[in-house]
Amino acid sequence: MELQDLKRCLALLMEEGLKLSHLVTDRHSQLKAFMKRDRSDVIHWFGCWHIAKEWARSVSNHIYWCAASSNGDGDLVRDQLVSILNHVTNMHEGHGGKYA
Numbered sequence: 001m002e003l004q005d006l007k008r009c010l011a012l013l014m015e016e017g018l019k020l021s022h023l024v025t026d027r028h029s030q031l032k033a034f035m036k037r038d039r040s041d042v043i044h045w046f047g048c049w050h051i052a053k054e055w056a057r058s059v060s061n062h063i064y065w066c067a068a069s070s071n072g073d074g075d076l077v078r079d080q081l082v083s084i085l086n087h088v089t090n091m092h093e094g095h096g097g098k099y100a
Contacts, residue, residue: 002031024046065080079098
C-alpha cells in the first residue's frame with residue numbers, strides 16, 4: 001500500500017511539472033528498493049523520527065548495561081558510553097580507554 005501511494009504521489013508531482021530532488025520517508029523496504037531502482041535521480045532520506053525510534057531502545061539498554069557491568073568504575077562507564085557514539089557513526093572497533 002505504501003509503495004502504491006508513493007508512486008501515485010510522484011506521478012501527481014510530475015503531472016504538475018514539479019521536479020523532485022529529495023524525498024524523506026520511513027524505512028519501508030519496498031520504498032527504499034523502489035527509490036534506488038526506479039528513482040535514483042532523487043536523493044532518498046529516512047525520517048529522523050523513524051531512525052531515533054529504532055535506536056532509542058538500543059541506547060537505553062546500552063546505558064543500563066554500562067551501569068550494571070562497571071562495578072562502580074566511572075572511567076569504564078564513560079568509555080562504554082562513548083562506544084555507543086562510535087557505533088552510531090559506524091565505528092565498531094578501537095574504542096579506546098578501559099573499554100578497548
